[in-house]
Amino acid sequence: MNWLTTFMNSSIGKKFTMGTSGLLLCLFIAQHLVGNMMLFGGEALFNSYVATLSAFKPLVRIIEVIISIIFLSHIISGIRLTLDNKRANSSSYNVNTGSETSSFSSRTMAITGSVVFIFVIMHLSTIWYRFQLVHGSGSYYDIILGDAVGFGNPIYAAFYVVAMILMGVHLKHGFQSAFQTFGVSDSRYKGLIEKMSMIFWLVIPAGFTWIALWFGFIAEAI
Amino acid sequence: MQINLKVWRQENRQAIGGYKNYSVSDVSEHMSFFEMLDKLNNELVRKGEDPIAFDHDCREGICGSCGVTINGRAHGPLRGVTSCQLHMRSFKDGDTLVVEPWRAASFPVIKDLVVDRKSFDRIMESGGYVSINTGGTPDANAIPIPKIDADAAFDSATCIGCGACVAICKNSAAMLFVGAKVTQFTKLPQGKVERRERVKNMVAQMDAEGFGSCTNTGACEAECPKEISLTNIATLNKEYLKASLC
Numbered sequence: 213m214n215w216l217t218t219f220m221n222s223s224i225g226k227k228f229t230m231g232t233s234g235l236l237l238c239l240f241i242a243q244h245l246v247g248n249m250m251l252f253g254g255e256a257l258f259n260s261y262v263a264t265l266s267a268f269k270p271l272v273r274i275i276e277v278i279i280s281i282i283f284l285s286h287i288i289s290g291i292r293l294t295l296d297n298k299r300a301n302s303s304s305y306n307v308n309t310g311s312e313t314s315s316f317s318s319r320t321m322a323i324t325g326s327v328v329f330i331f332v333i334m335h336l337s338t339i340w341y342r343f344q345l346v347h348g349s350g351s352y353y354d355i356i357l358g359d360a361v362g363f364g365n366p367i368y369a370a371f372y373v374v375a376m377i378l379m380g381v382h383l384k385h386g387f388q389s390a391f392q393t394f395g396v397s398d399s400r401y402k403g404l405i406e407k408m409s410m411i412f413w414l415v416i417p418a419g420f421t422w423i424a425l426w427f428g429f430i431a432e433a434i
Numbered sequence: 435m436q437i438n439l440k441v442w443r444q445e446n447r448q449a450i451g452g453y454k455n456y457s458v459s460d461v462s463e464h465m466s467f468f469e470m471l472d473k474l475n476n477e478l479v480r481k482g483e484d485p486i487a488f489d490h491d492c493r494e495g496i497c498g499s500c501g502v503t504i505n506g507r508a509h510g511p512l513r514g515v516t517s518c519q520l521h522m523r524s525f526k527d528g529d530t531l532v533v534e535p536w537r538a539a540s541f542p543v544i545k546d547l548v549v550d551r552k553s554f555d556r557i558m559e560s561g562g563y564v565s566i567n568t569g570g571t572p573d574a575n576a577i578p579i580p581k582i583d584a585d586a587a588f589d590s591a592t593c594i595g596c597g598a599c600v601a602i603c604k605n606s607a608a609m610l611f612v613g614a615k616v617t618q619f620t621k622l623p624q625g626k627v628e629r630r631e632r633v634k635n636m637v638a639q640m641d642a643e644g645f646g647s648c649t650n651t652g653a654c655e656a657e658c659p660k661e662i663s664l665t666n667i668a669t670l671n672k673e674y675l676k677a678s679l680c
Contacts, residue, residue, distance in 0.1 A: 219678040222637055223607075223647035224671055293647055297605035300646030302539040306440070306453065307506030307532045310604060314651035319604065321649065389650040392664070395672025 226289050231390030233286035238387060238412050240279055245419045251427065255353040262352040287329065294322055317385040324382035331375035357427050369428025373421050380417030387412045435461045435527035437470060441486055442534045444543050451543065463523040467510065468493060470522055487546040495519040498594030502547045503534045508598035508657040516596065516659040536597050538606035540644045551597050553643040554611065560639035561632035562615045568624050577623055587621035590614040592660045599654035605646030610654040612640050613666035616673055630677040637674050
């Protein structure tokens with residue numbers, strides 16, 4: 213297994229871990245958005261959707277562990293790469309022209325990623341945690357829209373919107389960057405990657421944002 | 435025209451450097467940037483001061499010896515131009531130019547604007563060559579090479595190894611340089627034979643030299659005086675993944 217250790221500790225190996233885990237997390241958020249869209253179907257539909265998932269609890273638990281491992285490996289490889297890169301770039305220029313030669317999203321990956329991480333921790337400790345406490349006739353729908361930790365709480369809803377926008381900024385660079393790391397962006401798939409990238413950095417974050425805006429602010433006002 | 439300069443001065447590797455301000459008068463717009471520095475150095479020597487050290491050789495944009503950042507841009511503000519081919523007509527009378535050496539942990543400053551780029555040499559020594567017996571010089575049509583591959587190999591081979599990619603990268607990554615060197619061999623029949631060991635050795639040496647890793651910001655491509663494309667990094671990644679995992 214020496215070859216695997218060498219690969220995983222190489223700069224490109226760390227990038228490979230970053231890209232693979234990032235793309236798997238993209239698949240997760242796509243699935244998550246589909247689930248969230250059930251909110252528009254009303255309380256009964258949403259509750260029955262979550263209840264159906266709960267019926268497969270052992271499987272859901274296994275998937276949760278796998279997603280956690282993927283998420284942690286994304287964070288750990290990100291931290292390792294950031295530390296390596298800080299060591300490599302020992303001193304800064306008197307005049308910094310990064311904005312002229314690179315995109316905003318590519319330069320702010322650590323910041324946008326950190327905000328999304330804080331959001332995920334908050335999301336798990338509120339919505340996910342309360343979902344685990346629901347038994348019998350409890351309503352998952354009420355937790356999501358409630359004043360405590362749901363969209364009924366304007367601070368929570370506003371942070372949700374900000375986090376989703378920053379996730380979009382993160383994915384604007386991250387999604388296509390993963391394919392560059394895999395070495396396929398120089399091929400005939402370039403056009404397809406750009407189109408798929410737009411789904412993940414624009415459409416999906418916009419979907420989450422719309423749900424928060426609708427249930428947090430708009431639905432109440434009209 | 436009159437040009438004001440804020441130049442990084444550093445006595446030697448160990449010394450702590452700092453910026454020093456100069457003013458150069460009667461600068462012709464037809465002068466190259468280095469001819470302007472030559473003019474300043476002549477004045478400094480006449481005054482008994484130490485001239486500004488900077489790397490240069492061919493002054494034709496092909497040797498890769500030169501390289502400074504001017505107002506934060508590697509090789510100055512123009513695209514696809516080396517420092518030596520930059521002319522003063524790119525600036526205005528009274529401009530202030532901040533002139534700095536390449537800044538990266540793997541490119542330590544030797545003196546003033548001169549940095550040690552031996553790390554690039556060591557990467558080339560680790561695999562940037564063809565060691566198989568290729569025989570005598572064959573006729574050009576003896577080994578058919580698709581034009582698209584020949585052109586891609588040539589494009590990659592135009593890398594002059596100046597280090598601008600490292601200098602401008604926020605991670606001081608050398609992947610555009612290594613990518614170009616790996617790609618130029620990988621595209622050609624003689625180079626393909628040793629592609630697996632080459633890419634593994636060159637990446638290992640690149641990491642050992644302490645260069646950072648690419649975050650695909652594209653700054654290197656934007657600043658490369660030979661306009662080496664980011665696709666070279668994609669090729670490097672693909673070659674390394676295949677060599678390591680397949």
